[in-house]
Every structure is written in C-alpha cells, then in structure tokens.
Amino acid sequence: MLVFTGRRLLQAVPILLGVSLVIFGLVHIAPGNPIDMLMPPEASPEVIAQMKAAYGFDRPLHMQYLLWLGRALTGDFGVSVFNSAPVLGQLLTALGNTLVLALLAALLGFSLGIALGLVAALNHGRWPDKVLSAVATTGVSLPHYWFAIVLVLTFAVFRDWLPAQGMGDDSLPLWQRLDHVVLPVVTLSLIPMGVIGRLVRATVLEILGQEFVGALTAKGLTRGPVLRHIIKNAAPPVLALMGLQFGYLLGGSILIETVFNWPGTGNLLNLAIFRRDIPVLQATILVLASFFVLLNLLVDIAQAAIDPRIRR
Template identity: 80%
Template sequence: MLIFAIRRLLQAIPILLGVSLVVFGLVHIVPGNPIDMLMPPEASPEVIAQMKAAFGFDKPLYIQYTLWLWRALHGNFGLSVFNATPVWGQLVEALQNTFVLAILGAALGFSMGIFCGMVSALYHGRWPDKLFSAIATIGVSLPHYWCAIVLVLLCAVLHDWLPAQGMGDDSLPLYDRLQYLVLPVVTLSLIPMGVIGRLVRATVLDILGQDFVGALSAKGLTRWPVIRHIAKNAAPPILALMGLQFGYLLGGSILVETVFNWPGSGNLLNLAIFRRDIPVLQATILVLATFFVLLNLLVDIAQAAIDPRIRR
C-alpha cells in the first residue's frame, strides 16, 4: 500500500508542473497588459516602464515563469496589480470562505445523492425509484447560477426568509450568520446530489444482479447486512466521483459566489479576470488546480485501501 501511495505521489509531480505551465501560458496569451489598464492615458513611457519592471512584466516569458514558479513553491505569489497587497493573504482568506461552502455543499449533496441512489436501486421500478430518479435528474440538469437566482428571488425577494447576499458580520449571533450559508450551500449541493445519485443507482443495480447477493440472501442474512456488502462493493467508483465533485465545488463555484456575493476564491477569480490582475489570477487557478490534483491522489489511495485489486 505504501509503495502504491509513493508511486501515485511521484506521478502527481509532473502533472502539477504541467498545470503550472498551462496556467502561466494561458494567462499571458490574452492580449494586453495589466499595467496598461492601471496607468492613466497621460502616463509617460518612463513611468509605465518602471511599473512593468516593478511587477516583472519587462522580462522574457521564460524568465517570468521560472521566477514565478520558484516563488510560488515558497508560498510567495507577489503583489496584486490592482491594489498592491500580497496575493497570498487575499487567497488564503478567500479559500477559507470557499472551503466552508464546499464542505457543507459536499456533505449535503453527497448524503442526499447516496440516499436517493440507494432508495432508487432498492425499489427499482416502483414509485420511490421514479421519484428519486427525477430528483437526481433535476439536480444534474439545472445550472448553478439559475438555481441561485431562483432561490434568491423566492427566499429573499418575494419572501424575506433568508439573506440574499454576503456572509454576515462577525458581530452577529451564530444563528444569524448560519442563515447566510443556507442558499449558497443548497445551490452548490444540487449538482453533486444528482451526479452521485445517478451513479449510486446504476452501481447498486449492477451489484444486485450479481450472484453473490443471492448467495448472501440464501445463507439467511437479513436485509441490512446484505446492504452493507453491496455498499462496500459499490464504494470505489462512488468514492472516485465524490472526489471529483468536491474538486468541482472548489473550482466551479465562481458564478454561485458571484450571485451571492460570497467572498470566496470563485469571487476573487472573477474579480481578477475583470481587473486583469495577473498575479491573483495565476495564484488562484494554480492553487485550485493543485487542490484538484491532490484530491484525485487521495481518492486513488482511498480506493486502493478499500479494493486491493486497484493496487495491482
């Protein structure tokens, strides 16, 4: 098991290096320069040149990439072009807020998806199957941003049940601050719920048709022990998809955080795109991509721990 984990970790290193190269290259493919956007039209060429030198934009791209990667490995992503504050401080604060939404959204979406998928498979062809399959299909089909707008309209505009935007002030009581989480967490949980629910249903139905399930029932095992055996056999593919979905929640919540004005990494990334704040943009994409790769690594190791066949 240890050898498998070390081998997967070594395989992740070139992937992360390739991710950093792609992130750096794609950002610089976009025409224009962030310094040109910040400087007034009457700025002299000497002042513009000084600003480019201060942020390192006057060097060749390969030198910029080498210096940027070396500093990034030491946790130094430079200063924001927009407000001259350290990028790392902005990113850590934004990631903390994003992790709160992602963890709660994943917990709600995964639990509801597993429940809906199991019930649909165990009651295949009956009304629970049709009901929960419809719920899962709706969760997969509805776009995040559309659900966010509808929930804001229903729960905050038409009915003053929940706050529409922000994350509340630290001086508010805990109950009032938790209300700000309800709408974005429910919105983020819909797609994972649908995706996980459909996979759980298909996987459990496939396992129910295998011979060992009938053998367990013939030996006299009751319903719940049989379900535990089914869940153990269904776990590896479901666990892999859960890891991917959690990665999507971390990196794919840009529009949701924008709609709810939630100060997370998605909102920070959105602002960096409009401001052409290259240091913030590069750091945010690189860190989110790194989290995604590491999540896949952890999922592979967890799968190997559950199913020894994967280690071969």
C-alpha cells in the same frame, strides 16, 4: 499500500508542473498588459517601464515562469497589480470562505445523493425509483445560476426569510451567520446530489445482479449485512466521483459566489479576470487546480485501501 501511495505521489509531481505551465501560458495568451490598464493616459513611458520592471513583466516569458514558479513553491505569489496587497493573504481568506460553502454543500449533496441512489436502486421499477430518479435528473439538469436566482427571488425578495447576499457581520462567529449560508449551499449541492444519486443507483443495481448477492442471501444473511457488502463493493466508483465533485465545488462556484456576493475564490477569480490582475489570477487558478489534483490522489489512495485489486 505504501508502494502504491509513493508511486501515486511521484506521478502527481509532473502533473502539477504541467498544470502550472498551462496556467501561466493561458493567462499570458490574452492581449494587453495589466500595467497599461492601470496607468493613467498621461503616464510617461519611463514610469510605465518602471512599473513593468517592478512586477517582472519586462522579462522574457520563460524567465517570468521560472521566477513565478520558484516563488510559488515557497508560498510567495507576489502582490496584486490592482491594490498592491499580498496575493497570499487575499487568497487564503477567499479560500477559507469557499471551503465553508464547498464542505457544507458536499456534506448535503453527497448525503442526499447516496440516500436517493440507494432507495431508488432497492425499489427498482416502483414509484420511489421513478420519483427519486426524476429528482436526481432535475438536479443535474438545472443551471446553477438560474436556480440561485430563483431561490433569491423566493426566499429573499418575495418572503424576506433569508439574506440574499454576503456573509453577514464578520465580527460574529459563523454559526451565528448560518442564514447567509443556506441559499448558496443548497444551490451548490444540487448538482452533486444528482450526479452521485444517479451513479449510486446504477452501481447498486449492477451489484444486485451479481451472483455473490444471491449467495449471501442463500446463506441466511439478513438484509443489513447484505446491504453492507453491497455498499462496500459500490464504494470505489462512488468515492472517485465524490472527489471529482468536491473539486468542482471548489473551482466551479464562480457564478454562485457572484450571484450571492460571497467573498470566495470564485468571486476573487472573477474580479481578477476583469481587472487583468495576473498575480491574483495565476495564484487562484494554481491553488484550485492543485486542490483538484490532490483530491484525486487522496481518492485513489482511499479506493486502494477499500479494494486491494486496485493496487496491482
């Protein structure tokens, strides 16, 4: 197990380096310069040149990349071009807010998805299977932003039961502001619920058709122990998908955080794109991509711990 873990850690290093190179290159493909956008029209060429030198935009791209990567490895992402605030502080605050949504949405979506998939598979062909399969398909098919708008109209505009936007009073602890979390969490959990539910149903149905299930039943095992064996065999692919879905929850919440005005990484990324704030943009994408790679690494290790065949 230690050899497998070490091998996967070494494989993650070039992946992260490749991710950083792609992020740096893609951000600089867009035409224009953020300094040109921020400086007033009457600014002299000397002042503009000084600003570009201060942010390192006057150097060749390969030098900018090496300097940026070296600082990023130490946690120094520079300062924002827009407000001159340290990027790391803004990013950590936004990442903490996004993790609140992602963790709660993952807990809700994964739990419902596993429950829906198991019940549907164990009632294959009967009405619970048809109803729950339709629910899972609906969860996958509905656009996030459209469902978010419908929830806001229903529970905030027409009924005034829940707040429509924001996180509430920052001076209060989170548990006293849970009403602000309900709508974005329900919206974000919709797709993971549907995706996990469909995979669990398909995987459990496949396992139910295997010979060892019949052998366990013939030995006199009750439904509970047989179900535990089924769940153990279904766990590796489900764990892999859960890791991917959690990564999507972290990185794919731009529209949801914009709709609910939630100050997370999605909202920060959206503002950085419109402001051409390259330091914030690079740091946010790099951190989210690194989370995605590390999540896949943890999922691979968890799969190998559950199923020893994966280590070979």
